[in-house]
Amino acid sequence: MNSELTVRSVAREINSARRAHFFDVNDKLTVVVKGYFIVAIVGIIVDLITNSSVLIKIDKPFIASFIRYIPTITLLIYTAALSVGLSAGSKGGPITVFRSEMRLVFLAGTDHPELLRRKYLKLIFLRSYISILVGVVVGALLYHLNNGYKLLPAVAMAIIAYTASNIYIGASVVGNLTRIRTEFVYLITIVLAVAVYISTVIGNVSAIASLGGVSLFAVSRFPTEALIVPILALAAVVAGFMLVARFELEPIERRSELISKLRFAVALRDIRGVISLSRALGDGGYTPRRLPGLLMNVTMRPRRSAIYLSCSNFYNWRLRRYIRLVLTVSVAVYAIDLSIAKATVDGLIGIPFVVLAGLEMSDTVGSLVDHPNQFINYPVEDGWLLSRSLLFPMVALLILASGINLIIFAATHLVAIEVSAPIIATMAISATFAGGFAHYRGSKGSSASMITMVPEAAAFAYLLDALPVVFANSWIIAVINTKSAMTHLQVPYSEAISTSSFLLVVPLAIWAYISNGRVVRAE
């Protein structure tokens, strides 16, 4: 009566019925918006690729140094895949089963190990196709850029991408079954990364570096030990197939729900939602049931000022968040320094990190706006809520970014400190403002809170909200492009350009102030 055959046929019918309702759920407007963004992103990628041969100067020394470091880069990719896989597994990954499916299908009289295995196989095939495709495209591109020099044929890159994908899945299974703690994942990652680094210092002929040497296939230095990692990764995936039936369902469901909300936040370009949900995913979805540090403090000592609350939240952070912030700011600062010294493309890499740093530092704003009666001891109508609550985060980010810039200068002498310091300071100030504004608009200033489901049409409102963030960071491109143009015209570089970028903060602050007042009045 309740045979597995029946269950399979019903499961197929469910999918068929869902497909039949596709156009009822996704309206034309949404499809247009999504299509527009896909085209825009593809356009940017194509633009970068077609201009990359100009931005990256490829010559014999570059190729020689590239070959030298390929095994190391490959091993670092593998290390990253292992780290991310273990972490995802410990939170319930790699399989995704959304709550509706879990409740309707998995909790029915189905053979759920069989269902999990099927999901696992689907995941493997999907990731294999994607990774091999990405590997082939990257390999072919690098081959093309090198004017026919057989440095990285598509097949080698495909093997690397496929191996990294397998490592991720295999590690996820291990992480899921062992519930490995995040601290151990960090430790394993650091140990492996240090081992790879030491191997690089010794030289790429060392045993460890050879493991990543699969990419040297094209230059006929294909060490046999380079195949060890791909074979081990494949074995891990096969072993995972045997073990996947032991997965506990509830962590899978919880992680899947967070992923579902994360996708929704990404679809709406709700950056605040993306950050918050990423954090929740990092915590395995357990912590949202606890009271956040900010609320606890305020419950005990209510009616503190916004400045105090933004400070108290800062010292209540978890260690991993400090580490993440330092890494984010370091990458942003280094990328900006590189862009000033060398190529514009580095600045493009740095921009997302600038945005992330600003959002990390200014997340108190959302809580303050969500609960003004509990937290604010002065009238919010004065329009200074945003400014006050951002004062401490702004100073903190300014000090942090400037300190990191000093360290980078001491280590590399990449850019004169009098040139980079004003740019980095401007970056810190505008990033905090932009992040705070995004958080503010993501709260009561906007039409929906962080994870509230809103009609698709509201996506446009979110897009408009994202504009300040875009503008706040566009000055980086402006400054870098000006510098590039001046270099091209053989005009000496002037610190005045970077100093004047401070001026770009002013319109943002005015915008935030005016909008803040308007929104509060509207409420």
Place this chain on the structure above:
Amino acid sequence: MANDSKKGTSSAISVTDVVKKYDGGTILDKVSFKVSQGSITVLVGSNGAGKSTLIKAICGLVQPDSGNILLFGAKAGSREARIVTSVAFDEPSLYADLTVFEHLTFSARLSGIEDSDERLNELLDKFEIGYLSERLPRGFSRGQRQKVALSMALARSFKVLLLDEPYVGLDSVGKSALVDLVKEARSQKVAVLIATHSPELVAIADQMITLSNGKVTYTGEPKLDRIER
């Protein structure tokens, strides 16, 4: 409604020394109790006492760290146990791209009931959501979603019915329908376990279990004054 048990046991649900820990905290601490066939048992306790986790453990969503949970002799989470179990959680979760009637139909069919239209329409009428049957759940209120989720659970074939906070979001019509349907299930020898704070559900129960900080603090006759203790 219910299938015959393969292994004849006096208890439909048997929970023995179940322990579950999350992130260092003990959510269920050596929980033991039994629920017999044809009875309604209410599980009460303050927020965070472990009621939902216990329901999830019984239906196989959560694996206990230690202890045993048997449903008609089959281990919780096994296919045999899930065939006889139907569950509705405190948070209704529906496919955005299936109509209400499709939800109910697939729920019934997954438990082996092929020709279920009459029963499904009866459920929809009792909860007064017949007018929603061909609609997608997009835009449904909390109460409407809860009614659909409860209808889905009741549309299945089951010998064990697990309900986690079923009254949340329900209007008086929904509450009344639920009470009737739960009583009907009891009369058909179904073992019903309800996690609730509601006096109305405690009033129709045959047994009451109170949980506090993951421990069973009372098992016996339902007493309204023990709610929320």
